[in-house]
Amino acid sequence: MTNELFIDLSVHHKPRGFSDHFALGFTKLLRFCADTFFAKRYGHRAVVLETVAAVPGMVGATINHLKCLRRMTDDNGWIRTLMEEAENERMHLMTFVEIARPTLFERFVIIAVQWVFYVAFFLLYLVSAKTAHRVVGYFEEEAVISYTHYLAEIDEGRSANVPAPAIALRYWKMPANATLRDVVLLVRADEAHHRDVNHGFSNELKGVAPAGQVIAPYPEHDLEIVGLSRKEAA
Ligand SMILES: [Fe+2]
Numbered sequence: 352m353t354n355e356l357f358i359d360l361s362v363h364h365k366p367r368g369f370s371d372h373f374a375l376g377f378t379k380l381l382r383f384c385a386d387t388f389f390a391k392r393y394g395h396r397a398v399v400l401e402t403v404a405a406v407p408g409m410v411g412a413t414i415n416h417l418k419c420l421r422r423m424t425d426d427n428g429w430i431r432t433l434m435e436e437a438e439n440e441r442m443h444l445m446t447f448v449e450i451a452r453p454t455l456f457e458r459f460v461i462i463a464v465q466w467v468f469y470v471a472f473f474l475l476y477l478v479s480a481k482t483a484h485r486v487v488g489y490f491e492e493e494a495v496i497s498y499t500h501y502l503a504e505i506d507e508g509r510s511a512n513v514p515a516p517a518i519a520l521r522y523w524k525m526p527a528n529a530t531l532r533d534v535v536l537l538v539r540a541d542e543a544h545h546r547d548v549n550h551g552f553s554n555e556l557k558g559v560a561p562a563g564q565v566i567a568p569y570p571e572h573d574l575e576i577v578g579l580s581r582k583e584a585a
C-alpha cells in the first residue's frame with residue numbers, strides 16, 4: 352500500500368553555533384548507546400525508544416502552557432502540536448508492543464531512563480527551549496534512519512513481515528491486509544514530520560528561518576481511538 356509515501360530521508364540540519372553542536376553531540380551519544388544495546392533487535396529497539404520519544408512533546412507542551420498562563424499570551428498552536436506529538440509517539444509504542452514484548456531487563460531500563468530523561472529534558476527546556484527542540488529534531492533524524500534500517504530487515508527477510516496489529520490498522524486507517532512493513536513506513540513518515548516541526552520550532556526560537564524549509568507531510572490518523580484501550584480500539 353503506502354509504498355509511495357514520499358518523505359525526504361536525507362534531511363539534516365547543519366549545526367550552527369554551540370546550541371546546535373551540543374544537541375547533535377548529545378543525540379550521537381544516545382545513538383551510540385542505542386546501537387550498542389539493541390544492535391539489530393529493531394522491534395525491541397522501537398518499544399524502548401518510543402517510551403523516550405513520547406516524553407519531549409509533553410514536557411514542551413507543559414512548559415509552554417505554564418508560560419502562556421504567566422504571560423497571558425497566545426501559544427500560536429505550539430501546545431496542541433506538542434501534545435499531539437507526544438500522543439503520536441505513544442501510539443507508536445502501543446503498536447510496537449504488539450510486535451515485540453520487552454524483556455524484564457528492558458522494562459527496568461525503561462523506568463530508569465524515564466526518570467533521568469524526563470528530568471534532564473525538563474531542565475534543558477527551561478534553560479534553552481531552542482536547544483531542546485533541536486535535540487528532538489536530531490532524535491527524529493536518527494529515528495528516520497533507524498526505521499529505514501528496520502524496513503531493510505523486513506525486505507531482506509530477517510524480520511517477518513507479520514500482519515499489522517489491529518490498533519495500527521485503526522490509527523493509520525489502513526486496509527485490513529496491511530503488514531508490519533506498511534506500519535513502519537507510516538511510523539517513519541510521522542517521525543519525519545516531527546523532525547521538520549521541531550527543527551522549525553528551534554529555528555523560530557533562534558529567529559532564523561533557513562530558505563527552503565519544508566515540513567514533511569503528516570500521515571492521517573484516527574484520533575478518536577487514541578484514548579481507548581488496545582482491546583476497544585481493535
Ligand atoms: Fe516514534
Ligand SMILES: [Fe+2]
Binds near residue numbers: 404
Ligand atoms: Fe518521533
